Amino acid sequence: MIGNDVVDLLQSxxxxxxxxxxxxxxxxxxDEQQAIKQDIHPEIMxxxxxxxxxxxxxxxNRQTKLRAYIPKKLICKILxxxxxxxxxxVTCDENVYYTxxxxxxxxxxxxxxxxxxxxNNVIEIKKIRIFKDQYGIPYLRNLGAKIQxxxxxxxxxxxxxxxxx
Numbered sequence: 001m002i003g004n005d006v007v008d009l010l011q012s013x014x015x016x017x018x019x020x021x022x023x024x025x026x027x028x029x030x031d032e033q034q035a036i037k038q039d040i041h042p043e044i045m046x047x048x049x050x051x052x053x054x055x056x057x058x059x060x061n062r063q064t065k066l067r068a069y070i071p072k073k074l075i076c077k078i079l080x081x082x083x084x085x086x087x088x089x090v091t092c093d094e095n096v097y098y099t100x101x102x103x104x105x106x107x108x109x110x111x112x113x114x115x116x117x118x119x120n121n122v123i124e125i126k127k128i129r130i131f132k133d134q135y136g137i138p139y140l141r142n143l144g145a146k147i148q149x150x151x152x153x154x155x156x157x158x159x160x161x162x163x164x165x
Contacts, residue, residue: 002149002164003058003112005051008156010106018046027071047108052076055112056090056097058151065135107158118164127161
């Protein structure tokens with residue numbers, strides 16, 4: 001299963017004041033808040049963790065068909081940080097999701113998968129032949145049948161559509 005999230009950093013600066021009182025406490029666990037406060041770029045950590053939570057939530061929603069606002073139940077952990085991307089893990093109840101995030105000057109893009117091995121099998125595709133089921137969950141369609149999970153994310157100037165090959 002797959003999920004993804006993209007954050008337009010310029011738009012997030014206009015729309016969200018992450019430094020306001022209560023913002024971090026409302027969305028992030030104590031450990032996540034500590035990681036944000038200790039990081040050299042706290043704003044980037046805020047949106048990285050948010051992107052990880054959103055991408056993982058899309059899988060959780062696909063699995064459970066439940067819509068809920070549960071940011072503090074989605075617990076983020078950074079596994080590795082290279083020059084090209086950051087890998088992480090998000091847990092929610094007994095579910096574990098693996099993430100891979102790319103941070104650019106103006107955006108953060110995170111993909112989440114339910115199997116760690118799938119992290120290297122995610123590709124970006126064009127938004128064609130996509131339909132949503134009765135729960136609003138997107139699929140790639142081929143001759144009328146749903147054939148493949150896809151995840152769609154858009155924020156500000158960016159839109160990403162991904163699937164697992």
